[in-house]
Amino acid sequence: MTTEGSLRGDIVEVGRRMYARGYTASNDGNISVRLDPDRLLMTPKSVCKGFMTPDMMCITDLDGRKLQGDRDPSSETLMHLEVYRQRPDVQAVVHAHPPVATGFAVAGIPLTRPVLAEVLTTLGSIPIAEYATPSTSELPQAVRKYIKAHDGMLLANHGALTVGGDLFSAYYKMETIEHFAKISLVARLLGRENLIAREEVERLQQLRGSYGIKAPAPICDDPPDALEDATCQVVDAPAGQGLRLVPDVPGRPSPGPANDQDEIRLTYRELSILIEEAVKSLR
Ligand SMILES: [Zn+2]
Secondary structure (H helix, E strand, O other): OOOHHHHHHHHHHHHHHHHHHHOOOOOOOOOEEEOOEEEEOOOEEOOHHHHHHHHHOOEEOOOOEEEEEOOOEEEOOOHHHHHHHHOOOOOOEEEEHEEEHHHHHHOOOOOOOOOOHHHHHHOOHHHHHHHHOOOOHHHHHHHHHOOOOEEEEEOOOOOEEEEOOOOOHHHHHHHHHHHHHHHHHHHHOOOOOEEEOHHHHHEEEEEEHHOOOOOOOOOOOOOOOOOOOOEEEEOOOOOOOOOOOEEEOOOOOOOOOOOOOEEEEEEOOHHHHHHHHHHHHOO
16 A cells, blocks of 8 residues: 555544544544645545545645645644644644533633653643634644644643644644543542652653653743744643652642632542542543
């Protein structure tokens, strides 16, 4: 099979997995991959990603002009083009609306706490790109701010975006973000998160090389200027000399009736139901 033929099949497979895992509903989401230095293979507009066939894909140039295909390319083509423009190393882009990660994007809570070693090694931190109207040129602008330093990000009140050195690596990053969001949700329902200390975060990032993972950017020494495009990753890691884990989230009152204003009272039964539902959603 030609490279183009196998890439068409791979996009179909990634779309099927995204739909099967509930990362997209109806016609949501889009997928693209570089065919060669001047052309992209892209999912078409208005089709369910769970039921695509290889012949449905569009070929566009790097300005988004359709070169081949019976259908029109994705309505989020502009966002994909911006990623390829900013990141010559990126070979594939995946966009979906995985519900737990998108919940964080709706709540305005970035996934920047260092709590899982694997996530720190593969993605580092996952920021939220500011809200922009889908399918307009505002969305690529919002993505531009973070894409040079991140392989995955949430899109405020919308979904998530991941990129990779090949199609499956971009897709697996989407899985990692949703899995991370589920675990973060359960930990937050349980009331506390042990944060990995900064020293250990840096050691994990250095290990990327030995796993063959290319880091898009190092961790920021100082919080970057909010107006500038990100050139490093913000990780909310506490400083620690030899200490790997801290027992509580900084700035948050300890579990218990320490702060009446922040306290939410639940009966044991209500709490059990919440935990049970969260665990169910992990399956
Ligand atoms: Zn979308």
